[in-house]
Amino acid sequence: MTVPTKSLLESALVFLGESLRSFRSGSLTFAILHVTTAVELVLKERLARVHPNLIFKTLDSEKLDRSKTVGLYELPFRLSHFGVQTNESELATIRDVAKWRNEIVHHTPTYDRNSAIARLGEVYNFLASFLVNQLKVDLKSAISADLYKTASELLSEWKGVIAEARGRAIESGETPRSETCPACGADGVLTEDADGTIRCHLCGENLKAGNCRICDKPAIGHPGWGDEIYHDACLAGYTSSLGPAYNVKLRCGKIENFESLEFILTKP
Ligand SMILES: [Zn+2]
Numbered sequence: 001m002t003v004p005t006k007s008l009l010e011s012a013l014v015f016l017g018e019s020l021r022s023f024r025s026g027s028l029t030f031a032i033l034h035v036t037t038a039v040e041l042v043l044k045e046r047l048a049r050v051h052p053n054l055i056f057k058t059l060d061s062e063k064l065d066r067s068k069t070v071g072l073y074e075l076p077f078r079l080s081h082f083g084v085q086t087n088e089s090e091l092a093t094i095r096d097v098a099k100w101r102n103e104i105v106h107h108t109p110t111y112d113r114n115s116a117i118a119r120l121g122e123v124y125n126f127l128a129s130f131l132v133n134q135l136k137v138d139l140k141s142a143i144s145a146d147l148y149k150t151a152s153e154l155l156s157e158w159k160g161v162i163a164e165a166r167g168r169a170i171e172s173g174e175t176p177r178s179e180t181c182p183a184c185g186a187d188g189v190l191t192e193d194a195d196g197t198i199r200c201h202l203c204g205e206n207l208k209a210g211n212c213r214i215c216d217k218p219a220i221g222h223p224g225w226g227d228e229i230y231h232d233a234c235l236a237g238y239t240s241s242l243g244p245a246y247n248v249k250l251r252c253g254k255i256e257n258f259e260s261l262e263f264i265l266t267k268p
Pocket residue numbers: 181182183184185186189200201202203204205
């Protein structure tokens with residue numbers, strides 16, 4: 001039996017449509033939830049085009065377990081092992097989406113409307129380019145005309161929100177920083193004040209610059225325990241190798257469970 005790959009793509013487009021409909025009716029939470037499912041499904045569709053069984057989590061047992069499929073976080077890695085590369089910014093978007101869904105499902109989401117619109121805009125951009133470049137689907141032909149209009153409105157609203165934040169960054173009189181905000185993923189919105197606090201004029205996060213405790217390269221993040229800074233990607237690499245039992249909550253390079261961190265950093 002093979003997995004009907006057409007239905008993965010069809011489902012992805014249904015969720016994308018639902019997400020746009022939710023956005024149009026003012027429900028950001030459902031717009032986000034539906035779009036994260038759409039992202040997971042397009043990645044699975046790409047994997048299934050290599051081979052339909054590649055979407056299953058365990059491939060090494062005698063009998064193929066079809067009840068568990070690869071998670072959103074692991075999908076880009078599995079794709080990369082089969083020659084489908086996602087670039088750094090796409091990878092960051094997928095990671096953001098995975099964290100975002102987790103926040104909505106397990107906690108009370110903390111995003112404000114502007115940063116939610118900015119992130120949604122990025123995810124829609126990602127989906128549009130992935131559909132075109134990896135799956136040879138055109139967004140315009142795949143979703144209805146009125147929803148396409150919503151998508152382009154969302155994208156222009158997103159551009160407007162970022163442009164305003166860039167304006168606020170320039171007007172602040174603080175030193176501009178060229179890095180991407182690790183919290184909201186926007187460029188050109190960070191400034192540094194006299195005592196070294198880096199502020200995002202889009203999502204409002206206060207951050208610090210320093211060398212990543214794990215890879216020792218320059219990073220921007222929330223100062224953690226002892227003012228240490230981490231790349232989200234470096235932390236995620238450590239925590240995913242440990243499994244969910246260690247329950248380190250990551251948010252913008254800030255570690256919220258220091259006991260686990262001690263364990264991670266002293267792990268042989
Ligand atoms: Zn930000």
